[in-house]
Amino acid sequence: MITLRLGAADLTRIRFGSRPHPVGTVILASQALRDPALAARMPDLAARAQAASASTAALRHLLPAQGMLPDFLTPHQGIESVAAGIESIRATPRRRITAELTKTYAELPPSLWRRRFVAADPQMLDLLMAAVDRYFDAVLAPAWSQLTAAHRGHVEHRARTYVRSGVDGLLNELHPAIRWRPPILEIDSWWSAELTGSGEGIILVPGPLAGLRPRVLVRPGQPVLVVYPVPTPPETPPTRTDPLAQLLGGTRAEVLRRLAEPGHHTTTMVGRHVGISISSASEHAAALRAAGLVDSERVGGAKVHRLTPLGIHLLAGDVRPPAC
Known part of the structure; x- marks a missing residue:
């Protein structure tokens, strides 16, 4: 058991992660979905993970099937995209990589790959990061808007707990x-x-x-990170109809969902991912912006779009604007 002694400075600055961390979620998912019980609860994700197993084998070999993971693979930084998370991991000092992997591999049989990774061999880090990138695209990307919406819904529920019961109620009801x-x-x-x-x-x-048990990361000068399991969201809607598509139209709903995913969402990229023309993507973004669901700004020669708090609420299943 971990005992974490918290002072007033920690307790007055409790907050939730703003959204799922793309790379952190890959690392946790690649371990969690190897557990048959969790895989059975998320069969679509598990099936995609199995289909991608050949191209993501480095994750299975270099990470244990359960238990402790090296802290440097779940960074605080890089929440905005997979590329940013990978960049944060690549910046880890070699000494830290060696120290954390030595602990992680203490109970695992040695192998050439693991010995090279403990030695902070850059080729092994490249191999693992390539597998992370492929895993996100193949396994998590199709469900990312759903995972993001579930995250928001959980955070809103816990926020109400905090309002009702304060710090004591919040911390006692987490898990x-x-x-x-x-x-x-x-x-x-x-x-x-x-x-x-x-x-x-x-x-x-x-x-x-997150797996079967909570995880804790404490590093000097950074907030304590507490990652804890929550129930898995349903992988398919409870009915055959799509309420968001009924409200906005199918294409516009898909544009909104696309904007919930990590990355830099220009009009061109939205059109490419949704499969529509740039002009059509621009029209849909303008309509969503007029409805208060999207903000847009010009960066260089491109227009970049992101969800507003109301857009996030809508994807989380709450079509009402947040209370002021």
Whole structure:
């Protein structure tokens, strides 16, 4: 069990991750979906992971099937896109890579790849990052808007808990494996330690692909990161109709969902991903902007689009504007 001693500076700066971390989710999912029980609850994701297994084999070989993962593979930075997350991982000092992998591989049989990775061989990091990129595209990208919406819905629910019950209620209701005994947060994780908060606050990260147990990352000068499992969202709508498509139209709904995914969403890229012309993508973006669901700004010669808070609420299943 992990005991995490939290001070006032941490408790007054509790916040949730703004959205799922693309690379962090890949790392967790590549481990979690190897568990038959979780794979059975998310059969579409599990099927795509199996189909992509040949091109993402480095993830299975270089990461343990369950338990502790090296902290540098779940970075604080790089939440905006897969490329940004990979860049953050690549910036990890060699000494830290070696130290964390030595702990991770302590109970695993040695292999040439693992020995090279422990030695911070750049080719092994390249191999793993290529597998991360392919895994996101093949396994997670088709469900990313759904995962993002589920994240938002969970955060909104916990925000109401905080309003109703304060810090005590929030921390005690996160997960059965997390217990708040002021000033100690007890966490049944994959490892045991006595830790002290950094004084930089706490970032809570709910994840349907987080695995079976919560995880904790404490580093000096950074907020404490607490990643904890939440129920998996349904992979298919409960009815055959798509309420968002009924409200906005099929293509416009797809444009909105595309904008919930990580990345730099120019008009050209939206059109390419949705399969429509640039002019049509521009018209749909303008209509969504007029409805208050999208913000747009010109960056260089391109117009970049992103969801507004109302657009995020709509994708999370709440069509009402947030209360002021």
